[in-house]
Amino acid sequence: MANRPTCDVVVVGAGMTGAACALYAARSGLDVLVVDRGPVAGGTTGAGEGNLLVSDKEPGPELELALLSLRLWAELAAERDLGPAFEYEPKGGVVVASTPAALTALDAFAAGQRAAGVEAVAVPRERLRELEPRLSPDVAGGVLYPQDAQVMPTLAAAHVLRASGVRLATGRTVTGVLRGRDGAVRGVATDRGEIHAPAVVNAAGTWGGAVASLAGVRLPVLPRRGFVLVTEPLPRLVHHKVYAADYVADVASDSAALQTSPVVEGTAAGPILIGASRERVGFDRSFSLPAVRALASGATRLFPFLDRVRALRTYLGFRPYLPDHLPAVGPDARVPGLFHACGHEGAGIGLATGTGLLVARALAGRTPELDLTPFRPDRFPADPAEAP
Numbered sequence: 001m002a003n004r005p006t007c008d009v010v011v012v013g014a015g016m017t018g019a020a021c022a023l024y025a026a027r028s029g030l031d032v033l034v035v036d037r038g039p040v041a042g043g044t045t046g047a048g049e050g051n052l053l054v055s056d057k058e059p060g061p062e063l064e065l066a067l068l069s070l071r072l073w074a075e076l077a078a079e080r081d082l083g084p085a086f087e088y089e090p091k092g093g094v095v096v097a098s099t100p101a102a103l104t105a106l107d108a109f110a111a112g113q114r115a116a117g118v119e120a121v122a123v124p125r126e127r128l129r130e131l132e133p134r135l136s137p138d139v140a141g142g143v144l145y146p147q148d149a150q151v152m153p154t155l156a157a158a159h160v161l162r163a164s165g166v167r168l169a170t171g172r173t174v175t176g177v178l179r180g181r182d183g184a185v186r187g188v189a190t191d192r193g194e195i196h197a198p199a200v201v202n203a204a205g206t207w208g209g210a211v212a213s214l215a216g217v218r219l220p221v222l223p224r225r226g227f228v229l230v231t232e233p234l235p236r237l238v239h240h241k242v243y244a245a246d247y248v249a250d251v252a253s254d255s256a257a258l259q260t261s262p263v264v265e266g267t268a269a270g271p272i273l274i275g276a277s278r279e280r281v282g283f284d285r286s287f288s289l290p291a292v293r294a295l296a297s298g299a300t301r302l303f304p305f306l307d308r309v310r311a312l313r314t315y316l317g318f319r320p321y322l323p324d325h326l327p328a329v330g331p332d333a334r335v336p337g338l339f340h341a342c343g344h345e346g347a348g349i350g351l352a353t354g355t356g357l358l359v360a361r362a363l364a365g366r367t368p369e370l371d372l373t374p375f376r377p378d379r380f381p382a383d384p385a386e387a388p
Contacts, residue, residue, distance in 0.1 A: 003186070003187075005187070005196050005197050006187065006196045007032060007197050008031040008199065009025050009031070009200070009201060009363060010033050010199070011033070011166075012035055012201065013034075013208075014034050015041055016041070016349050016352040017045075017342065017352045018204075019157045019158075019160040019161045019352070021201050021359045022164045023163060023164040024360035025356075027164075028363065028366075030363060033167045033169060034161065035188070035195065037172065037174070038170065040161060041153065041158065043207070045154065045349065046153065047226075048317060048346075049153070050150050050156065051148075051346075052151065052350040053066065053148050053347065054067060055095055055145035055147075057113075058112065059112050061326060061374035062325070062327075062351075063113070064370055065327075065354045068354040070147055072354060076088075076353065086156035088150075089151070090148075090149040091148070091241065092147070092148050092240050093144075093240055093242070094131055094132060094144055095145065095244075095245055095248075096128065096140075096245065098138070098140060098244065100140050102140065106141075109248065110122065110143045118145070118147065121144040123142045123143060125139060132238065132240065136301060150241065151349065156349070169195075173190060174189070174211065175189050175191055176189035177200060177215035178196070183335065184198070184336040185215070185336065200337065200339065201359060201363075202219075202328075203341040204342055205342055206223045206319070207221075207320075208328070212332075218382055219342075219377055220322060220380055221320050221328075223281075223319070224278055224280050224345065225277075225280070225281050225316060225319075226279075226317055226318075226346065227277045227292055227316045228315055228316070229274035229295050229313075230272075230314065230315070231271050231311055232309060237266065237272070238303065239266065243262060243276075244262050244302065254323070256279065256280035256281075260277045262301060264303055277291040278319070278346075279291070319345045319346045319348075320342055320343050321343070322380075326374055328341075328376075329358055330358060330375055331362050332377045332378060333378050339359055339362060339363065358370060
């Protein structure tokens with residue numbers, strides 16, 4: 001006899017993406033249970049900066065997903081007290097170029113984004129300090145992105161889950177994906193018993209590849225480590241998210257080596273967050289003095305006043321990296337009933353809402369707002385040796 005379903009959908013992962021999947025699935029009328037081996041936002045979400053960005057994305061599927069997600073974030077922020085609860089701040093972003101050649105490349109990049117629907121305003125050198133008075137005078141120029149925003153990611157995941165009204169089972173490790181004789185999903189096995197459902201959403205972030213393997217499929221998610229420096233609380237001295245133009249190249253890079261480019265932003269709580277570093281070192285949580293020194297050096301080049309500001313702490317997280325820099329979103333053709341919502345690398349907070357809506361549409365058998373073909377989970381070779 002078949003086991004009676006515990007729910008309609010099991011979402012594996014209580015980070016921001018899992019929370020968004022739960023929210024939109026519940027609003028589609030589905031009974032959802034979210035399970036996580038740790039607490040809410042205990043993985044990559046809790047180690048993020050909360051960026052909601054279009055500024056770092058070239059025209060294509062990821063930018064389309066980002067534009068959809070930004071609209072949804074704004075809608076959530078307008079709901080009762082939800083926006084203030086997770087510190088939604090549509091403060092905009094400023095990308096700066098250090099040389100005339102870099103500025104020419106940045107302007108060309110921004111022109112392509114404008115053609116794809118992004119607000120991108122060229123800002124000459126003499127006007128940059130009107131936007132950011134403490135910015136170094138040595139920059140050649142920049143681009144203002146009014147659509148960029150920020151949330152406090154841990155609060156966002158917690159409050160979106162609360163607003164969803166779904167059931168939550170934390171401290172519960174998924175040990176297997178249950179499948180019927182026909183190969184279709186029947187739920188998950190955990191260290192505290194089975195949860196039966198006809199659909200499972202893999203929103204496990206950096207551990208998404210491991211969850212996929214429990215269902216017998218390959219999803220080559222790898223961890224990409226990054227550090228963030230946190231300063232002492234300050235009055236609002238940095239008004240936008242400000243970063244150097246070479247940050248975009250670092251995001252798109254396939255290198256496993258350490259890469260850093262200055263990213264500086266103020267927060268509603270007072271501290272300034274300083275990033276960004278990237279390196280593929282597995283799940284090594286060791287402190288890296290070279291990475292942190294490079295962050296501090298890059299930040300003080302952008303904002304010289306930071307040379308006199310104390311850094312109180314640093315923290316690290318692991319971005320869920322997929323080889324083509326696109327997330328896996330939607331149904332897995334290899335396993336009926338298995339859906340994926342992971343592999344967003346450093347853009348997971350910003351892309352979470354759009355991802356959640358697209359997955360919910362697919363779960364409910366409705367047409368998604370975007371073509372899911374570029375995000376197909378089965379787009380990678382079954383054998384890593386077959387990869388180009």
